[in-house]
Amino acid sequence: MSNLLIAPMIIPIMTAIILVFLRDNVRMQRVISLITMGVIILISGFLLVEVKNNGIMRLDFSGWLPPFGILFVGDAFALLLVLVASIVTAACLIYAFSTIGEAHEKMFFYSFVLLLVAGVNGSFLTGDIFNLFVCFEVMLLASYVLVALGGGKRQLRESLKYVLINVVASWMFLVALAYLYGAVGTLNMAHISMRVAEAGQDPVLTTISLVFLIVFSLKAGLLLFFWLPGSYSVPPTSVAALFAALLTKVGMYALIRTFTLMFPNQPDITHTIIGVMAVITLLAGMAGAMGGRDVKTIATYNVIIGVGFIMIGLAIGNEQALMGAVYYLMHDMVAKALLFLCIGMMVYLTGETIVKNMSGLIRNYPLFGWLYFLGLCALVGIPPLSGFIGKVLIGQGAIAGGDYILLIVGFLSSIAVLYSLLRIFLASFFGETIIVMEDEVPIRKGMMGSLVLLAACVIFLGLGANYIMPFVEAAAAVLVDPSIYIDAVMPQGNE
Amino acid sequence: MAQFILNLFIALLWTLLKDEDYFKVTTFISGYLIGVVILYVMHRFYGTRFYLRRLWCIIALVWLFIRELLSSSIAVMRQIVTPKLNIKPGIFTYETRLEGDWEVTALALLLTLTPGSVVMELSEDSKVFYIHAMDIEETKEQIIRSIGKFEHAIMEVTR
């Protein structure tokens, strides 16, 4: 039963390998990869319900009891993210079917996507800090390949920067791990939490937590987002969407875990720093989005805004804010994927990236235009779409915690999002039609299908909040009270 | 090769004849040694050389190798510690009698380990050696002399 926890990671890995043998059978590759994602969605959904009903689930690999072995811990937070990540990936895959091209498909494209998903899911599920590093690397390596695959001048150039920064970040992660092991002598996250609490999170441990903060911030794009705009604007649309939806989220997940589970005891220091970083991130993201002249730039800076906003939730750190962060995290995955697919589709249809060079798309492609508009509204946080509830919860948390600066900057960012995305809508979708009917590039069914799937998620995450809230509450409960997690992982108590 | 297999067969036979409860390595080895003796006595019947003689030749070659290595090292070392270097390096050619990859290779290896000489090139037909000598005036003759010795020792093994 608990063996099912490994499924979201092992199934994509094994499928990815099997696809290597099916290199020339592109159709088969598509079918198998989509079925795989479907299976993962089902399994993670099932696990989520199980966990909500029966509490945190744990899988000790090889049966070694914590803290000695590696383990997967399925709590509602992790499984929610696994589920959403898998859905988003499925959508991006569907989009890729009709856009990525046979050359990529024969170069193991689907294998790399599945491996990326495996890394992402593993990062969400693992309960061992070193294993988190390894899962990160699975994800990163796959992302390195995907970002550079088949690239020309610009793509390779930006990929190189992305890879180099992430490599340095990975080694910094190891520095942090070395310190952590040197100080507390264990790797199990729950056990670390116990030991850190026992030592009262003294300055040495807090210093270590700050090293982790920097490392994960690099991955999450919190303040250290310099790698992000370049690398998100070069790969093929489906990859960019996948990145926008998943990569920074894993970093944020790690940040949230680190500062709610392992190092929650010095919020005056750690959470204040996170708050300051989040505010600067938001301001920078707003500046980038407002000042952007081409659609990809605007979209990537919106990713940064999303990061800042979610991290505000962590910085505030109370139950509502964390619930909001969890909710917003899910929303951001779906909505950012939708946004990036839309942006990519615009570029595909017009061959342009500069906002003012496109016009009147909505006449040619009405459904597409409205889906973009829907995504826009969701990202702004207009109710009853997905962004609203997370925003409300974070706002409530900020007010309850008295963090008004975070509140103001966070809510201001919605306006920047609105402004920047509305500009695209007005300039590119509205206005005189530039594409005559004969020149219309047809939108393939798969492309539209993926957009519709994501749009449906956006709507469901908003209107169907009632179905999701219990899971989010369960997730936040663990984040607020790490002892729930610890009790589930270390039932035999201390040492 | 045939001799070696025969030797193994004798050893196996010996082991079986002993009819012990379980297989013992020591019994096998003793059987093998007995086989060696039998074969040495009988090898002229087959009209070939005793197969372990080749082993002996190899040992002799290795010994030659080590000796040359020692003397060459000492020679080079002497040059190094001499306060003022006074050497005239250069490259010269040598045409060998040896044939086949293994022979040529063995010679090249030995030559390279000889005092002050390194094989730099081999002609396309693997006949002509181009040898770099550390001090061409003093050692060229000496090198050519030891090449002869090596060629002989190698042919002892291979032919």
Next chain:
Amino acid sequence: MSVSEMIEWMAVIMILVASIVAVLSAIGMIRLPDVYTRSHAATKSATLSVLMCLMGAFIHFWLTDGYISIRLLLGIMFVFITAPVAGHLICRAAYRSRVPLADESEEDELKTILFADEVEHLERDEVERARNANA
């Protein structure tokens, strides 16, 4: 002093000598004038030193633990076979990549064979230049 202890000491001394040889050959690598002569120091003396050292270690383990290390023997054999090949290859590479011989070098029978075209070229160039100068 027992025999085994004497052999043990022999091993230690062997190692010490090996280290001295290593230092000397390293000095050679510094002092000698060109890459070819330096390769003499490396391929011969360094090989000798490593062989002695490994023998020393082999003897040590044999005597103290009664352990015959096949790995050490294999290692010795391996170095024995490969070191000269390495020297040969490097020298050849150096020569073919036009690393010059030391100024002191006397004869070079390889040059005309290996770089025959080039030698001709040089000569032809000179003739050409002379003709141009005349015209």
Next chain:
Amino acid sequence: MKETILLLAVALFFVAIALSVYRIVKGPSMPDRAIALDTIAVNLISSIAIVSVLLSTKAFLDAILILGILSFIGTISFSKYIERGVLIERKRND
């Protein structure tokens, strides 16, 4: 006493390595550096042997053999690189 001598020997080997590092830095040609690296590997083999004796463990004896293999492969690679600019040829060159 024996230990002191062994320690001295290791130290000497590292003197040799240090000198080789000097050669690497100094060059002047690439083959010089390749030879120096090879020498370092060989001296490292020796020092591993001595350290094994010092620690009286057989755990590192594999390292000796491996280092030998690697330095061989390395030297082949360097020389091929220096000589031909390509490590592995597509077709037989003869």
Next chain:
Amino acid sequence: MESVMVILVGVLVAVATYLILSRNIIRVILGTAILSHAVHLLILTMGSLKQGNVPLLSDSEGPYTDALPQALILTAIVISFAVTAFVLVLAFRTYGTNKTDDLQELRGNADE
């Protein structure tokens, strides 16, 4: 010894940082390589040094030195190898298409 090692790690990290801050791709990659060396040493140093025997039950009696960091480093070495291989290839492919290895020239501009 631990202090000495930590200082060495610091030196390596400083060197790596300086290299990473340079304009040439190869130097940056070398910087990451050195950084990975430094990190591996750091992990080893953080599990205390020389406080036990080689962690082989067949070779020696306990107490053994801390084996866990060794296992972690092993994994890390493999990963850094994989990453370095990939980065190198990416670097020369980038050079091949962009015709420059200077990060200053690899900035890119908006008009492309």
Next chain:
Amino acid sequence: MIIKLAVLLPFLMAALIPLVHKHIKREHIGWFVLAVPIVLFIIISSFIPKIADGNTYIHTLEWIPSLGINFTTYLDGLSMIFGLLITGVGSLVILYSNFYLSAKELLHHFYCYLLLFMGAMLGVVFSDNVLVLYTFWELTSVSSFLLIAFWHHRKASRAGARKAMVITVSGGVAMLVGFLMLYAITGTFSIRELVAQVDTIQQHDLFIPALICILLGAFTKSAQFPFHIWLPDAMEAPTPVSAYLHSATMVKAGIYLVARMTPIFGGAETWFWTITVVGVITLFWGSFNAVRQNDLKALLAYSTISQLGLIMSLLGVGSIALAFEFDEAATPIFTLAGFTALFHLINHSTFKGALFMMVGIVDHEVGTRDLRRLGGLLPFMPLTFSIALIGSFAMAGLPPFNGFLSKEMFFTAMLSLQEANVFSIGSMATWIPVVAWLASVFTFVYCMIIIFKTFFGTYHPERLDKEAHEPPFGMLISPFILVALVVLIFFFPNVLVHYILTPAMASVYPTLPLQEITPYVSWWHGFNLELFMTLGVIVLGIILYKTKRYWSYVYTFIQPRNSFNALYEWVITTTEDGSQRLTNKYMNGYLVHYFTYIYIIFVGIIGGYFVLSGAFRFDPSNDATVETFELMVVCIVAIAAVALLFSKSRLTSVFLNGVIGYGVAFFFIVFRAPDLALTQLVVESVTTALFLVSFKYLPDIKPEIASAAQKWRNGIIAVSVGSLVTFIGLTIINYEKFEPISRYFEDSYELAGGKNIVNAILGDFRAFDTMLEVVVLFIAGLGVYTLIKLRNRKEASDVEDK
């Protein structure tokens, strides 16, 4: 329940239109749509008697009960007024637009948006839950955006739509914050429950912030100064939209909110001052600016702004009533202001709706709304003229039209400030009525302009696109119904008071006795100050109208570049340009800079805390011993590393890297890690080989061209990073609070059947790491292969690569 359906019906219909529009003739859509507001109007009207009897209706549908966010509809007097307005004016507007819009337009879009808006607006007024209210509130902004941008091929439409959306949504966001603050105080989102906890709210620290946030929402939506700037630009929308959204309904959502919140915030000083002052300024500024407009619609827009300010200021004055305990004499003086606000709200909807439709007719029939081109239309369009006349006179406050009643009461309310001895009102009690009166003068002036500049003077057919004539009869129905109401209300105001206004007063002042605060409306109060004020308005208004060209130079004082519009544009462009410049400055694609930032932040945060916290400890006494040869290896590695910095060739660099790698391997040996040593040796060699192989395709390192300053900067960063890592490391060496868990693995033989502990960890205890590490390796291998094999096919990927 039925109200909920009422809210949802327009949405259902809106959703239906895109599905069925292909099956209906375009020009017929409007007629189908018209059924919706009519049916709704009838439904809501059917509640009038019951509401008038003091009943209220509430129904809840759960949305997110765990967060207290539920779709609760609440029908009371206040929501009733708005419900009737929305559906009533909605019916007339849809009827009107059936004639106004040509069948060539995208009618299905138009009616879809309009229905969306109608539903959203009904949602706003019927929601009891503030977050649901907010939901619909933003939906009105969205649908208004879509309607303004209906002719989106026009640049001005898009600009106007954007401005409206940005301002109203921003205000909405502020309002949301305000609601969240209220929730933080009370723990409920229900307006009724909030009203019940008014005491708790007023004591709370968040009272003022919440108040300001909510007012920001109301002011932006109701185009109050200085947020009014979006409304004139919103006139780019088709005229029916202007009539409906931007005069009768949506802009009144802010009014609704303020009225709705009066029970909660009323009586607070800030509430009073903010609303009153902003309202009066808006009132004056709107009317003052309306006079200068040449576009009839723009004039009406400013007029709307002004009228909204008027209503707003009335609500402000009315809130005074809640500042003190009920007093039979004093309270009705102020509640009259609130009453007038509600009354004028209805009146304004009637005459302004008629005027907009009139302008639409003029525009439709002669092709322009420019006052400089219009004139002398009276002989050609007498019916249209009568609409204009009635509407304008009502707006100017002349009898016998409903505007006269409410304008009189407005003066009364403003004058009542004299009697207020709360909030240290002082001389403002005089100034506010004076400004209000002045504003009324300008109102009179622009009303005259509407009538005279359009219908009198000389007719210039050459300036018009079309020959002037009356519109089709259908277009006149709606405005005539409205002007009929204008007249009817003047004559029978108290029917309205009884059935509509009184219940609404109960909503605004739930704590006050209803009978006492509901006045009897009559058009004659004797020769009081208010009457003289009205007469003054007329006299001065006529003078100003006649002498306009002599004093209109005052408008040149407010150059376009000094206006709030210009400020808005300036803020937008400055933000855009500044943002772009800032972003391009640091996001310059230069990896060296990125790394510099990263390291500076790394050192700044970690180092800063590390130093400040005083965590550093250094105690080498517990260290293991150091042998000479170990120290030598340390030195060799360190020297090789430093030499690497000065290496000028890549091969040297790689060799030096190899030296470091081998040095590390040797440390692994010294520190008893055989597996590591083996691995490190092999990996180091393979890595070196990879470097070499790659070098074939890379150029040699060129000497770094860097200024001394750059080198110093990099050097300082490098040294600080290195020392930070060292100092933290030194500290942690001596941090010995916990035993590592690794003792457990020493039983590897018993536990995992292996005598090599490291291997047992890798193969069993932590086999999962190993498994994934293999995956990583595999990805890298496959990745290298694909990276090399898959070349950029120029033609195919150009699009994506841009």
Next chain:
Amino acid sequence: MKINDVILRTVVKGVVFIILTLGMYLFFAGHNAPGGGFIGGLVLASAVVLLYLAYDIETIQKTMPFDFKKVAAVGVLLATGTALGSVLFDVPFLSHTDGYFDLPLLGETHLTTVTIFEAGVALTVVGVVVTIILSINEEGGE
């Protein structure tokens, strides 16, 4: 003059067997001594690389006709498959089993799934290292 590689090739022919044997030894020794799948794989890979260095791609591919990408894939499949196999027996993922089996010819033999796992590791290493080196080498070759 063409390069004559006879010395190199001859020596490699002999030496490669030492390396292959060592690789196999290290692979199996890992359980109780230094070594294991990873190192064993690396050594085996270096033997293959050595062959490529001394000879050329065509010759080696004729004698060893493997697609090394697929070798790597098989390796990963083996490693993950062993891990997943445990799930079938309803024990935690990755659980290893070992046992003493009485096999014909070999007698009582100690078999453990760790060995299969490690074999997967080794195969992956060989496959990946060779793939990488061959790929890089072929860059620009086409």
